[in-house]
Amino acid sequence: MAKITFIDATGQSRSVEAQIGATVMETALRNSVPGIEAECGGACACATCHVYVAPEWTEATGKASQMEEDMLDFAFEVRPNSRLSCQIKVSEALDGLTVTTPPKQG
């Protein structure tokens, strides 16, 4: 298990236990964390699971793939630390990860 903290656009924070191997998006849905819609169900096809990775974690989560960058074109307010949470797999190395959800997904 790994702890993941989601901070919503109003600043409210929720920490949940994530299964190793699950995606950050799945972790949010399983724990009813608001702010992540995941319309396409994790196919990297909709850009409605957009998150901002906390600066100290961007190295650990790595960079968006080419396909993910293409999908991020459909997200709003994209920043250098923007990722699609369906493309971040939880590992031991991400224990403690903090991400912020944007004010609007779709």
Added chain:
Amino acid sequence: MTEVLSTDVAIIGAGPIGLFAVFELGLLDIKAHLIDILPKAGGQCAELYPEKPIYDIPGFPVINGQELVDNLMKQIGPFGPKFHLAEMVERMEVLGTPERPLFRIGTDNEKAIEAKSVFIAAGGGSFQPKRPPIPGLDAYENQSVFYSVRKMDHFKGRRVVIVGGGDSALDWALNLHPVADRITLVHRRDAFRAAPHSVNAMRELVNSGDMEFVLGQVTGVKGENGQLSALTIRRENGETYDHACDDMLPFFGLTMKLGPIAGWGINLNENLIPVDTAKFETSVPGIFAVGDINTYPGKLKLILSGFHEATLAAQRAHHYVYPDKKLTFQYTTSSTSLQRKLGVS
């Protein structure tokens, strides 16, 4: 003038479940029309993940979204369903009685379809353009902010900002270029997911000074009475500036919204339609809800569950379409009458 069509069942949504409903209805001699807001059949399978493999369709260890749609289209071919694509169902009137229901559906293309039963197979709702979360944007929508181009003439002599980096953004930048006074393309990065020939054509126009490209994102709108005068654009380096313009066309893809269904007098629960699990009928007799749009205890949003739901709903729809006929259950493997309908006997 409104064209009035008549059929047995009107299916709202031409995704995999709406398509399979045609098959199950067809076996029971029930004719169907399908209406979908997308210009093609297949729903999310065709729009969101045509090339993504699906692993949980019974009998198919792996099949991608478009293959599944193509197979379903082939499977329902013998029943000759009528498609109304790129049309949104806006209205639904209940004309009949609960025992003998009759419905009239109105589309945004001035069509009316009368049917004895309605299947709502609308998935997550209708695909609609994503609206950027820019404060005050709604005051300009349909006057100087547009999510699609209906009349090219509107843009004659105007300074148009197109936002996005996909095919819609690039296609309209190129198509409106000869019409508009000036086209500015705004995109968050210097890479485009559009067709390479469009990207090349755009770059040539930018290089010759005939089109402007701004690397950045739109953060604010300025103007009055619904008419834009400028957009606030944040450049990649963080600086913001005001970009004078008359129109903006944002292209951020599509999202699913429940849309007009909410106004049809059907009971809803958190944007889903509650149904019973014997008939998959809604609170309105004669209207069924199948696939991702319905909810019931234990519901799973799976294509295979939707197939089952459509099959049982079709059995009940028979009661409304042929109130005086008794329905006998038959297998396609052994029934010559079913095989005749399928054109294999």
